[in-house]
Amino acid sequence: MTQILTTHAGSLPRSPELIEANAARPVGEDGLTPEPTDEFRRVLRQAVADVVAKQEQIGISIPNDGEYGHLMGSAVNYGSWWSYIFDRVNGLELTGADIFSTEPVRSEPGNVRLTTFPDRRDWTIFAEAYQDPTSGITVGSQPNFPAATGAIAYSETGRQLVQQDITNFRSALDASGYDSGFLAALSPGSGSRIVDDHYGDEDSFLDAWVEVMRPEYEAIAAAGLTVQIDDPSIAENWDQVNPEPSVEDYVAFTRKRVDAVNRALVNVPTEQTRFHLCWGSWHGPHTTDIEFRHIAGLLLEIDAKFYSFEAANVRHEHEWTVWENTELPEGKVIVPGIVSHATNVVEHPELVAQRIERFARLVGPERVIASTDCGLGGRIHPQIAWAKLESLVAGAEIASGRL
Template sequence: MSAAIRTTHVGSLPRTQALLEANAAHHAGTLDDAGLAAVVTAETDAVVARQAEIGLSIVNDGEYGHAMTEKVDYGAWWFYSFQRFSGLEVISPEQAAASRRPTPAGKLELDAMTDRRDWVAFAEAYWDPTSGIHLANGPAPVIPAVTGELAYTGQEIVARDIAALTSALDKAGKPVSEGFIASISPASAARIGNYHYEDDEAAVWAWAEALREEYLAITQAGLTVQIDAPDLAESWDQFRIEPALEDYRAFSEVRIEALNHALRGIDPAQVRYHVCWGSWHGPHSTDLGFAHIVDLALSVNAAGLTFEAANARHEHEWRIWQDTELPEGKYLIPGVVGHATNVLEHPELVADRIERFARAVGPERVVASTDCGLGGRVHSQIAWAKLEALTQGAAIASERL
């Protein structure tokens, strides 16, 4: 008889009102670091206990250390870096236009996020506040930028998050090895404007060196680090003109090389790599097919590969795994419930989705998950119901298999 299908999620979980208020007070200067740490620790205890109660096999801190002050927030996974690295600031569009570093000749130049081809193709829907999709209302008034030497300054913050999660795991009766903390990939971090380094590739390598310190802190504590890397798939849509596939792959290979350099010496069993096409709610008409980059994703020094597999744009891609050989020591973490719909998946559907992957690569090499983070994207009541459907579906699939 096969072992039960394990379950997890991608990382971000709904923030509590107490945590939102604490982050806002800390940002305003009315709550000190110790006060914020106390709230983060207490809320991490509660969120780990709830995950364990639902029956999730591999849990995390809900990304509660990545500050959010609003219930809806698509960018906390990315902007948390501004609390942990030197050399960053926000600048005006005028400053950006005047001082951005050049891209080397013959290399792809990553355009600003406001130029997504999907946003252009469906501009009428994106600009309509009644459309029900995440809106792209033109350029932001300020732009996050690298304007100085990058260095990791988040030692105390990551130590706080690690201590909160390890303590919560102990209280929930789960070993440290079943806990993970998310950290941004060098390529995702480097999508902000580069106004300091010689060129974009130099900025990617600088990010890799700086981020290595966070990766090491998490894994040396016995936890797994999840590399949040939507850049591999999502960056395709950020070029004003669709690039040649071979150029895009070359662009991505450099960035994976930098990530593997940052992960050097870290046991791949303690690393999972998350690929997605962006968490915003919209048509995603210009998403790149997973088949074009799956080999690149598998080249990362990570045992686990997490990816979107439940949404309407990518669910059909499970068939890739009928023809793609999964390297020894690696396992899949497919999304089987989604973040882009408020519809609650039926456990039988969840089981069907799990079975497809289990039959393709073996049930012992599948960990059922969510497409992307649920926190900040769907209402908390719906998010937790989706996680319950996930564990229920995994139980059904385990019996069938």
Template sequence: MRSSSDRILTTHAGSLPRTPELLAANAARQTGEAPAGFADLLAGEVTDLVRRQVEAGIDVVGDGEYGKAMSSPVDYGAWWSYSFQRTGGLEIIDDASWATADVQSAPGDTRLTGFLHRRDRALFADAYADPTSGIFTGDPKASPFPSCTGPLTYTGQDAIAADIANLTAALERTGAEEGFLTALSPGSASRITNRYYASEEEFVYAWADVLREEYRAIIDAGLVLQIDDPSIAENFDQITPEPSVEDYAAFTRLRVEALNYALRDLPEDRIRFHLCWGSWHGPHTTDIAMADIVSTMLQINAGAYSFEAGNVRHEHEWKVWQDVELPEGKLILPGVVSHATNVVEHPELVADRIERFAAGVGRERVVASTDCGLGGRIHPQIAWAKLETLAQGARIASERLWG
């Protein structure tokens, strides 16, 4: 992966806004076969997207997760629901177990509950239920996730091959030096109902075997692999009562070990890991602190770590890097513009945020990024303005840091 050897480089966390044409095509795909010419449409859209990233000043570009079907301008889940179309052994069950499940975890009586039982959601129930509040995400029971009803197998070979081909072609056509593709982690993938495997550990490791195929394909193609894994931090909000930090670290260890198993023998310097507390626009008052999760994150065998640092719930946590030593040769990709607000950050603020991290870990080890994916979270016009101000702030910081 490129490092900021002579200036602060820029990237983003993955998802970017889809065009109306791509949204319409994805909607048609949900009702049956892909519309005629879809493959060419997708390839062209990815090239146009990469070109626009380059023009906005983004150095390490992605495909915007365009190969992960999203059929609505607002979508918080395409980053992981894509895996349902690429995995055998899954089936839609006509109940709400995925949303309300109470799964025995470890240690003690710690339990991971379903998406409807978040502690943040319970504290702000009226706001979450109010369609005018800005955090209403619809009725989760309306779009049930599948359950695992048989042995998991990877069936996404054609889909990942298309993702790779589209981004590779876009890099060649635009002259972009480096590109990344995102893929789901075993820990996040396993947050559906298991009706087949005998234990939670067996289920998580089955996902690790499945997703490793996608990881290897991306790296073998010469691209950077980004692991999307909000579960590492976000699961904390789904455990009731609130666990101790020690118990949560023990609960999370299985997810980390399974991910490292899936990444075994793959080059760390081609892997970046994305941690976040969930991209929905809620209060997030029950998020685990970065100081309590950073050591767990650093156990993951990746060469770079992407995390939220621009939203108002976590911005103050840049101070963590005054006390935590980043392992030799690794990078951080802090979010310095946020998906959680429509306010476009000023370039001077972006520069200030970058400089704080540079003071903690060294300027060469900071690549400026976004908190989370911008696609499906904020209006496209605002998303692109945020990418432009990200690049402007990086230029200001570079002038200050290199003189």
């Protein structure tokens, strides 16, 4: 019998103690980096140990640290996967003009440019629903995004923080009997979506983010852990281009971001790399998401062994059929979302098994790891998040027996 392994996309619910300890840290002079305290470090270390132990108790095959080092100051937070990096990079400054407050940008054929977040096509089509607090749409609280006002570089603080993540996680893995796991890190393309007030050239700014992120990837890999590159921008950017571009123009625009990931990973073994793609984790209609068939080829151009992508929510579940006509290269593994972050309904283990079997029959059961669509932490209630992971494990057991 082939045992279907289980994992998740990264973010797990933070404990109240960790959220409180983070919120209590005094903010540094730059306004971006809260000062660490011995008490905060103690709470963080214990929280990582607890969340890894809980994954082992449930039966998750490939754990992480819950992204607890990507700090959240509130229980609801959709953006810590991105905003954590601001504490780790020199050259950033809070200027008052961020991705939510700048003026909308219009693209033209052959010239794809990202507009502002409020100008997203899905957000404007459903403006009435997005502005209605009773609609059920949530985008999470938004941090104050900095701008690049000088040359950016991975800071000494960044090196200390990633080593803190590694040390805490390694200790927790040993205590829970795991051999290894993964740590998530931002992609260069996603990093480059903040306001650039220094480089003045999109390609130069993207190149700078390649150099920024490389030390973090290499530090994680050097510790014997798998690096997960979080890059929803590969798919999500489509909705942030106004008016809608041609697929050809968008693919050309996106291929630069794929190349940036590969250049940043140049010194990381492919076997220690997985890539996470999603269409954005906010709870909204998502009617303007690009179809997976248009970007599946781009996904496979990324130099990773494992490819994580949304496949469980109602906007994208039907796209499992992409793998009928897309050849998965030798030695590669898909990590499809089997339970979703976008609903409070806990998937039945039988549905989980059926979803897993669809992929297993197309690419082989040994090349499928069952996962979540996106991170669960900060997006659904902790009790529901853990119930979903329990169902994921139960469904994988059913599928393993049948396959």
